[in-house]
Amino acid sequence: MTFLSRVITEGRDRLGPVVAQRQAKRVDFPLSQFGLRERNGHVTDAHGVVLRELVDEFGSPLHVVQADALRRNAAAAMAPSLARRGADVFFSYKTNPVPAVLERLHRSGMGAEVISAYEYWLARRLGVPGHRIIYNGPAKSAESVAAAIEDEAYLINANSVGDLASITAQAAAVGKRANVGIRVALPGMWAGQFGMDSGSIDVLSMVREARLSADLNLRALHFHRGITMRRIDEVEEYLDDILRFVDYLGAETGWFPEVLDVGGSLSCPTTSGISTKEFRLNRALGTDITPPDPRDCVTVGQMAEVSQARIHAHFTARDIPVPQVVLEPGRALVADTHFLLTSVLDVKADGDITHLVADAGTNIAESVTNEFHQLFNLSNMHGPAEDAYRIAGPICTPADVTYNNWRMAKPAVGDVLAIMDTGAYCIPFSTSFSFPRPPIVLLDAGRTVIVRRGETFDDLVSRDIDLRVDEPK
Ligand SMILES: Cc1ncc(COP(=O)(O)O)c(C=O)c1O
Structure with missing residues (x-):
């Protein structure tokens, strides 16, 4: 053992129990x-x-799988939408693509959010009609995009200029207009292969070109935060960032979305990410990792109501037609x-x-x-x-x-x-x-x-x- 590693080990042995106690x-x-x-x-x-x-x-x-819990979560998530006071809900297939689970969620009226040719096929195989499917993801096959256009999928969301071009080409080949959205990454959201950087000039040109295209029906803006939200103020801040961007885009292009897809990223009440500090203390000193407080966790139903109310108020105040609000939760519905x-x-x-x-x-x-x-x-x-x-x-x-x-x-x-x-x-x-x-x-x-x-x-x-x-x- 070197001198330095001995000092580190001894320091840890002495300090460790003191830190652990606290x-x-x-x-x-x-x-x-x-x-x-x-x-x-x-x-x-x-x-x-x-x-x-x-x-x-x-x-x-x-x-x-506990069927009771699935039914409870699905019913609570869909209640605001069915009562016409909340956002519509599309379940993120990738989170849990088990047909028995998916079927039970669909029984509540929930749609499907899919990100691959396989998931698109699975949704159709389970009897989900095109108008209840949102097709996302950075790796859509040409054949599955063509099928989604043929089936009049609710939305096909483009992640890039190239993605939009290939959707356009498929729509021309199929001979039907594709219902499309553009995924936008605001600061702090998942970016990279996902969506267009909100500051990029390309978003503006995508909107302008899509509006002029005979092959596209530009309906939506799509956002997905990626980092989970637990508290209501986090959700409100997230929605406000989206609305600021909608205003900016509207001012630049004169276009406002008919559908606002605000993605997933809500937490499960009884799980939470482990911070680096907690992880290190737990590994090195055996301190406990503590559970989250389930009461502070925003539910899908709450987000459905809050997003609908906030977006409704924002658009009506500006005298712009209010868009349909859509959520794509995964973990919050099934974890x-x-x-x-x-x-x-x-x-x-x-x-x-x-x-x-x-x-x-x-x-x-x-x-x-x-x-x-x-x-x-x-x-x-x-x-x-x-x-x-x-x-x-x-x-x-x-x-x-x-x-x-x-x-x-x-x-x-x-x-x-x-x-x-x-x-x-x-x-x-x-x-x-x-x-x-x-x-x-x-x-x-x-x-x-x-x-x-x-x-x-x-x-x-x-x-x-x-x-x-x-x-x-
Ligand atoms: C586009 C999109 N929507 C929805 C989800 C579901 O996310 P979550 O399980 O955090 O709700 C994901 C997950 O990564 C996603 O990429």
Whole structure:
């Protein structure tokens, strides 16, 4: 050990406990926050299904969808629109492209927001009509754009001059006008491949040219913040930035949108991003990562009402026709409708840290690495949570760590853990890295239905054309 590294280590050893003492301790969410309860020593859903027994029946790991939660979130999001006092809602398919989930969201009247040829195909396959589909994304295939024009898709939003040119070319080939929007990136929003920089002169020329084009019906401006919003004042500020831009564009071009698509980016009440400071303290000193306050979180329904009211007031004050307001939420609709069950395979002391090896890791729960996700040990709900454990996944790489330090009651091999709020981005980001992807089951009023079967070993090689067909001896 060099002199410098000794000084750093000693400093950390002395200062660490002092800093750690000052950090807030985690207070776990109650089970009821997730529609769960404890009965006769078992954690169950609201209809009495014992969660631990799902693993006995369907294997581990296991994605579980709560139908009640899906219905609740969808109905609350659509209520303002159905009562004609809020924005229309299109679900962001990429967040959770599981047909059983999508179908249930569509039953509420929600539209589809898709970003690829596959997602466009899936929406149509699920029976979503073109006028309930918004087609976004920087990589749309020519064929899928042609299909969207043919189907009179509600909006095809262009990300660049080139994207708009290829939509125009497809519209000319199809012989129908394309309903288009232009995605604009205001300062602080996702930019790069997404949308036109709001300060660029090209936005003005795109609007002018699109208005003159016989192949385009320029309807919309599209915005998507990217960085999530939790508080109402953040949402209001975001809307005000958009409206300032609308005014500027109107003054420059004389054009005002007929549709204002303000994107997604709302939070899930029970998850939140982990700050760099929290992450470092947790990893180095084992301090707790604390949960967000679910009460301060703006819901999709609230954003639907606030955006409609604010945009309505802005346009009427200027005597301009009020646009249809549209939202594209993802995580806020589905994150808290799923959880992931995973079993403890090994508990291993390694120096200062006890590692727990679980059969689910970053391969199927990637979001857990950078967000707070409540974890319950269903097999030991009430033991004293004195020590922290590093929870590793099954993949043979040091990067497969879901929780660097999670304080919990002493775990044992065979325990079943529930990682909460895994409904957004975990499934689409999951991989079959060394392990086939697990099944997805839906809990609906006491019934348990497999909605996606788990991958088999054969599935993993089913597309390989050089696989030897003879069985090994
Ligand atoms: C264009 C667009 N709309 C909507 C969403 C959904 O975002 P979120 O899950 O943050 O609501 C995304 C996600 O990246 C997106 O890119």
